[in-house]
Amino acid sequence: MAALTASPAAATLAGADRTRTMASDPHPNDTTQRTMLSQGPLRPARRSACVVVIHGEGLGRRADIDEAPVLVGRSQEADLVIAHKSVSREHCRIWREGDGYRILDLGATNATRLNDRRIDGESALADGDQVTVGESILKFISQDSVEARYHEEIYQLATHDALTELYNRRHFIEMADKEIARAMRHARPLSLCIVDVDLFKPVNDRYGHISGDEVLRQIAALLRRHARSDDLAARIGGEEFALLLPECDALAAQAFADRLREAVAVAPFAPGGEPQRITISIGVAALATGRDARPALMAAADAALYRAKSEGRNRVCVEP
Numbered sequence: 001m002a003a004l005t006a007s008p009a010a011a012t013l014a015g016a017d018r019t020r021t022m023a024s025d026p027h028p029n030d031t032t033q034r035t036m037l038s039q040g041p042l043r044p045a046r047r048s049a050c051v052v053v054i055h056g057e058g059l060g061r062r063a064d065i066d067e068a069p070v071l072v073g074r075s076q077e078a079d080l081v082i083a084h085k086s087v088s089r090e091h092c093r094i095w096r097e098g099d100g101y102r103i104l105d106l107g108a109t110n111a112t113r114l115n116d117r118r119i120d121g122e123s124a125l126a127d128g129d130q131v132t133v134g135e136s137i138l139k140f141i142s143q144d145s146v147e148a149r150y151h152e153e154i155y156q157l158a159t160h161d162a163l164t165e166l167y168n169r170r171h172f173i174e175m176a177d178k179e180i181a182r183a184m185r186h187a188r189p190l191s192l193c194i195v196d197v198d199l200f201k202p203v204n205d206r207y208g209h210i211s212g213d214e215v216l217r218q219i220a221a222l223l224r225r226h227a228r229s230d231d232l233a234a235r236i237g238g239e240e241f242a243l244l245l246p247e248c249d250a251l252a253a254q255a256f257a258d259r260l261r262e263a264v265a266v267a268p269f270a271p272g273g274e275p276q277r278i279t280i281s282i283g284v285a286a287l288a289t290g291r292d293a294r295p296a297l298m299a300a301a302d303a304a305l306y307r308a309k310s311e312g313r314n315r316v317c318v319e320p
């Protein structure tokens with residue numbers, strides 16, 4: 001639903017408090033209930049400059065240009081990854097300098113082009129400039145604007161699951177590939193948890209899909225509450241979630257998963273208004289020799305999840 005725009009005179013309250021009597025009412029004897037306009041859904045914070053892929057591989061992907069320079073390239077370690085053969089591993093760099101922004105071609109095989117002209121080394125960037133990187137085109141947006149918000153909303157839609165607002169599977173896979181590459185390069189620990197709701201079909205069958213959806217939303221909220229800011233939480237299937245935990249070895253991941261399992265087991269679910277115990281099973285796997293890429297890591301966590309299910313559910317199993 002579109003957010004309501006409050007007039008300057010209308011006070012605003014959080015969404016849950018739409019109707020209440022004003023505490024600082026200038027007419028204390030007036031008992032009229034006044035409707036307070038909510039701020040509507042949370043808006044993304046004001047953005048700094050960013051580059052958005054507007055054509056070709058990586059369409060919709062965005063990188064903000066804050067303090068750190070942004071590396072654009074095919075490498076999984078780039079800040080804006082464009083996984084296409086026409087793009088060099090390290091293609092170009094964009095950064096803020098004083099009040100302006102600059103771009104540098106990093107000797108890419110297909111030289112970076114700015115508004116269809118080859119960049120001669122380094123160049124200044126202006127709002128709306130188009131940067132051609134291999135066969136993809138990026139747009140530079142220098143400030144908060146309607147267009148920047150449009151791209152932000154498109155990006156949210158493309159990367160998040162509508163039901164739970166966690167990352168969706170596609171985005172999780174992209175981010176996980178990057179995180180795993182980084183962890184391997186720096187020899188850092190990293191673990192993956194795959195979470196599956198136990199006996200969810202009977203919940204749907206008994207209370208209906210809408211109540212089932214509410215249960216999924218509640219579980220997603222618990223995942224979010226337990227995850228650290230660096231963790232990646234996603235809904236990767238109907239009643240399946242994934243959590244990627246950087247800087248976390250198998251032992252720490254197991255402890256984390258067990259806390260999450262317990263939190264779900266004691267949470268007050270009430271599908272169809274009827275109190276119901278819901279549990280989850282979790283498979284955990286850590287990066288290891290021979291398990292150094294995302295498909296192998298996911299397969300290992302899946303195998304552990306399968307064991308957790310077959311050993312009776314509501315448990316955490318770790319793949320050795």
Ligand SMILES: Nc1nc2c(ncn2[C@@H]2O[C@H](COP(=O)(O)OP(=O)(O)OP(=O)(O)O)[C@@H](O)[C@H]2O)c(=O)[nH]1
Nearest residue numbers: 196197198199200201202204209210212213238239
């Ligand atoms: N409400 C709702 N249900 C979903 C959604 N996606 C998948 N499901 C349901 O999730 C259920 C998964 O059931 P199963 O795969 O048989 O597994 P289960 O009953 O959870 O049993 P175990 O996994 O073996 O513990 C099915 O009933 C699906 O219809 C969704 O988005 N919303």
